Amino acid sequence: MIQIEGLRKVYRARRREVVAVDGVDLAVRDGEIFGVLGQSGAGKSTLLRCVNLLERPDAGTVVVGGVELTGLSGGRLRAARRRIGMVHQHFALLASRTAAGNVAVPLEITGVPRAARARRVAELLDLVGLAGHADAYPAQLSGGQKQRVGIARALAADPQVLLSDEATSALDPQTTGSILELLRDLNRRLGLTILLITHEMDVVKRICHSAAVMRDGRFAESGPIADLLRRPGSELAGGLFPLSGAAPDPEDPVLDLTLSGAVADQPLISQLARRFDADVRILDGTVQELAATRAGRLRITVRGDAGPVAGWLREQGVLVTEVVR
């Protein structure tokens, strides 16, 4: 649905150059939720703004739904933009319009007649759970409700793709949860493709099927989450499931296990104990249901020789790395 190749964006201000996006390749498949994770200043917003050409890239191509946006300008670019919805961190609602009025804006822009517009607006407000707030002004709504208006507005013109720039970063944890649930629900019910950027691990855990880790304008890693978790040294794995803790006896080897997919549901530890008659201790770890897969990481320590234990675990499909002190 979205293909980006060799994307580069440089900001020039007073003889200083900032390379905000430095050669990014990205493919978002139809109907998936793709998350770009990175710290502030990594270039995430710039990347997202290049997708609908709010920023014109210095190099590279952006193709959305088969249309190369980087080759368009004027009316044809505007037409392409109407097929891409966008959700903003600080909502970007019109303060002078009610919730219904805000959702109607994209429909007015495309020239939908008044009666059809009113119907569609009511439908959209209902879809995001704001049916009772049509006449409220943004100032009268909570952060979560404002973002729901923002999402309804982004969906108004029936986009193929939704771009989300830190949609939940200005919200409290509980509201974040409900907005993420809404996005996941829209993804499932409408088959909506979503490209989102975030600095919160939790967002990736809860709704993303694929992800990329961005740093200094580049992707450090990128792909389906289940694949990334199986990759040794994955930053995403370390970020999603941070492990800490040392063995009580410093002589004992320590192993970090990454479990992704079916293996995460196996009674591995008890099998391990039976098979090797080993003393296994869990030092840290979690196993969770992610949007993409059931996965987790464990840090264990084994009394004695860890070699056979690690070998057997690898046979089961576990990614095993020995922690060196």
Added chain:
Amino acid sequence: MTWSEVAELLWQGLRETTWMVGFSTVLTAIGGLLVGVLLTLTERGGLLPLRPVNALLGLVVNVGRSLPFIILLVAVIPFTRAVVGTTIGTTAAIVPLTIGAIPFYARLVETAIHEVPADVVAAATAMGATRRQIVGKVLLREARPGLVAGLTVTVIALVGYSAMAGVVGGGGLGDLAIRYGYQRFETEVMIATVGVLVVFVQLIQTLGDVLVRRLYHR
């Protein structure tokens, strides 16, 4: 002078002031919005960046704003004659009043439009809005409280300018206060005139405030 004579004078002055200020307000609103929008569109990072146009427009506005009104009044006499056929009288005063107030209001329009958050404009661009749609549906509409507040300030400034317009035979309350109070030492007439002016200005401010409050949804 009897009180009924004074009342007659005040009534006429009020009518003249209302006509001068009212008419130039309408023209100023149109002209100031136009110039103000052009200033914001053509600035660097605006929707239609045009450096030379912006620089020229900015210069004209600044010249207009730095000229003392009394000098402007005299300077535009030939233009006034060309437009209204005469250079004296209430209607003739409308020309310099408008020319003086447009740059003033244009800057206030510019400031009000700058208050519209950049991400709201970006959101409209991302929706595929045309420039015209962004100006109409986002910039002007979102700036409405600021535009009305700015117009209120402008109208009150016009009331002040209109006193000087008495110099070209414009009449009005300000002129009345000057003629009777300053030149003839009829202190009572002057005080009564100033009183009416104060009430007049107060009314304009209140009306503006009520409108702003109705438009403001924050």
